[in-house]
Amino acid sequence: xxxxxxxxxxxxxxxxxxxxxxxxxxxxxxxxxxxxxxxxxxxxxxxxxxxxxxxxxxxxxxxxxxxxxxxxxxxxxxxxxxxxxxxxxxxxxxxxxxxxxxxxxxxxxxxxxxxxxxxxxxxxxxxxxxxxxxxxxxxxxxxxxxxxxxxxxxxxxxxxxxxxxxxxxxxxxxxxxxxxxxxxxxxxxxxxxxxxxxxxxxxxxxxxxxxxxxxxxxxxxxxxxxxxxxxxxxxxxxxxxxxxxxxxxxxxxxxxxxxxxxxxxxxxxxxxxxxxxxxxxxxxxxxxxxxxxxxxxxxxxxxxxxxxxxxxxxxxxxxxxxxxxxxxxxxxxxxxxxxxxxxxxxxxxxxxxxxxxxxxxxxxxxxxxxxxxxxxxxxxxxxxxxxxxxxxxxxxxxxxxxxxxxxxxxxxxxxxxxxxxxxxx
Numbered sequence: 001x002x003x004x005x006x007x008x009x010x011x012x013x014x015x016x017x018x019x020x021x022x023x024x025x026x027x028x029x030x031x032x033x034x035x036x037x038x039x040x041x042x043x044x045x046x047x048x049x050x051x052x053x054x055x056x057x058x059x060x061x062x063x064x065x066x067x068x069x070x071x072x073x074x075x076x077x078x079x080x081x082x083x084x085x086x087x088x089x090x091x092x093x094x095x096x097x098x099x100x101x102x103x104x105x106x107x108x109x110x111x112x113x114x115x116x117x118x119x120x121x122x123x124x125x126x127x128x129x130x131x132x133x134x135x136x137x138x139x140x141x142x143x144x145x146x147x148x149x150x151x152x153x154x155x156x157x158x159x160x161x162x163x164x165x166x167x168x169x170x171x172x173x174x175x176x177x178x179x180x181x182x183x184x185x186x187x188x189x190x191x192x193x194x195x196x197x198x199x200x201x202x203x204x205x206x207x208x209x210x211x212x213x214x215x216x217x218x219x220x221x222x223x224x225x226x227x228x229x230x231x232x233x234x235x236x237x238x239x240x241x242x243x244x245x246x247x248x249x250x251x252x253x254x255x256x257x258x259x260x261x262x263x264x265x266x267x268x269x270x271x272x273x274x275x276x277x278x279x280x281x282x283x284x285x286x287x288x289x290x291x292x293x294x295x296x297x298x299x300x301x302x303x304x305x306x307x308x309x310x311x312x313x314x315x316x317x318x319x320x321x322x323x324x325x326x327x328x329x330x331x332x333x334x335x336x337x338x339x340x341x342x343x344x345x346x347x348x349x350x351x352x353x354x355x356x357x358x359x360x361x362x363x364x365x366x367x368x369x370x371x372x373x374x375x376x377x378x379x380x381x382x383x384x385x386x387x388x389x390x391x392x393x394x395x396x397x398x399x400x401x402x403x404x405x406x407x408x409x410x411x412x413x414x415x416x417x418x419x420x421x422x423x424x425x
Contacts, residue, residue: 002174005204006049006197009168014058018167018196019051019160020153030055030151034062041121041128043106043136043145046153047241049195052131055153056102059129066099068126072108077116084120099126106130107139108272114141121147138278155194162189164196168203178207179214187222193241202226243269247322248279252287256326263322273314277303280321291331291405298324331403341399351391384418398423 011017014024014034023030033039039059044052060067068083087099101120103109120126121144128148132139136150156164162185169180192199206225207215247262266276277299284299302321306314360370375385388395402408402415415423 004201005168005172005175006200008172008174009164009200010054011058012061014062017051017054017058018163019156020055023151023153024055034059037063039063039127041130041148043130043132043140043148043150044153045132045134045136045150047155047193047195048133049192049197049199050153050155051196052153053102053104056100056129056131060100060102063100065127068099068101070101070103072103072105072113075103077113080113080116084125087120087126098124100129101126102129102131104131105133107132107134107136111141114144118143118147134275138274156192156196156199157194158189161192161194161196161199164199165203168200175204175207177213178210180207181214181216183216184219184222185217187219187226188217191222191226244271244275244279247276248283248287251280251283251322251326252330254326254328254330256323259322259326260319263318267311267315267318273306273311273318274303276318277306277321280318280325283325286335287330287332288325288328289331289334289403290411291329291403291407293407295325295328329405329407331405331408333401333403333408337400344394344397344399348391348393351393354388354391356387357389382418386419386422396423 017024020028022028024034025031030042044055046052057067057069066087068087070079070083083101087101101117103117106114117128121128128144130136130140130148136145136148140148165182165185165188169175169182188199188202191202202222202225203217206217206222209225243262243265247259247266250258250262263276267273281296281299281303284295288295298321302317305317309317355369356371356373356375358365358370360366365371375387377383377385379385390397402412
């Protein structure tokens with residue numbers, strides 16, 4: 001059986017690797033590690049189709065090291081132990097030629113399965129490379145996380161995707177049998193969403209569906225084929241992130257009917273309930289925030305509950321939280337406030353903490369006026385007194401602008417009553 005285009009086009013050398021220049025470019029952190037030969041255990045975190053498996057394979061080739069490849073979907077503790085035993089017998093312990101153990105979708109391993117890796121990683125029997133589409137801080141146990149360096153892979157940029165399209169059309173043995181005129185590529189790039197595998201699958205689908213050896217690829221042709229062959233195109237869940245996006249946007253748009261429909265699509269698609277609950281947690285803060293602070297409490301309770309109960313009953317809890325969030329008043333004020341603050345920090349650097357706000361645990365610090373002039377709010381009427389809390393250079397800057405919902409209008413009245421002309425709300 002013929003392998004998919006993405007597999008046929010998988011690069012065989014690191015210079016042929018496309019994308020992730022922040023990691024494998026000339027100044028990339030991972031490039032320097034690879035060049036030095038001193039490779040620690042790694043976690044590669046990024047969306048599907050960004051080159052995690054390919055990168056792990058190429059690292060093994062560059063270092064000429066034994067390479068063991070496991071998928072967390074199909075493997076368990078038994079398979080892990082078998083590989084570790086082989087690694088022990090292969091030699092190269094504590095050398096630059098020790099075996100590499102690659103585990104795809106490592107976030108799907110349970111705690112006990114991840115525990116089974118600890119000893120081998122710590123003792124140097126293997127160098128672990130784990131690939132995950134989920135945040136390792138949530139999905140990888142702390143003991144293993146602390147023994148690995150985490151690198152984030154980004155969705156491929158348009159230039160990277162065009163490089164792959166050109167390479168496929170010009171070099172692939174199957175596609176070269178066709179005369180392909182890539183007249184328009186917007187649909188290919190948009191539908192791929194930065195996912196190289198998705199891009200190449202769609203290109204191959206369009207080409208092999210043609211009745212003529214001469215093919216002019218247009219946006220209309222690509223969209224038609226993608227819609228006609230949705231099941232084929234998405235047989236391994238490539239719409240995963242699109243459906244999750246529709247789910248959250250429906251909640252943000254206060255449409256409980258659409259939100260619970262997309263929730264059903266996620267559940268029927270076999271989505272991990274923790275993934276769904278985590279998105280609800282984020283939405284409760286990003287999209288609702290202080291307009292209804294109880295939303296975050298309910299979302300957090302939902303996250304804890306679905307882990308304890310599991311499917312099928314967890315669907316009811318997820319539905320309750322989804323419809324509650326969709327029907328809640330909305331505010332992204334807290335989200336905007338932290339992003340504006342982070343941008344200010346990037347632009348102004350480490351501004352000095354005003355002396356009156358500094359801690360003064362020693363006599364020397366007191367002599368240097370640390371804490372001098374600080375006004376203790378609880379000593380004043382209404383537990384409030386006006387004083388400057390920001391660095392002098394950015395005094396009066398408003399980062400949090402309360403929204404127009406009833407709850408934040410109450411916040412606005414409170415702040416205006418306290419701060420008057422100091423801040424403008």
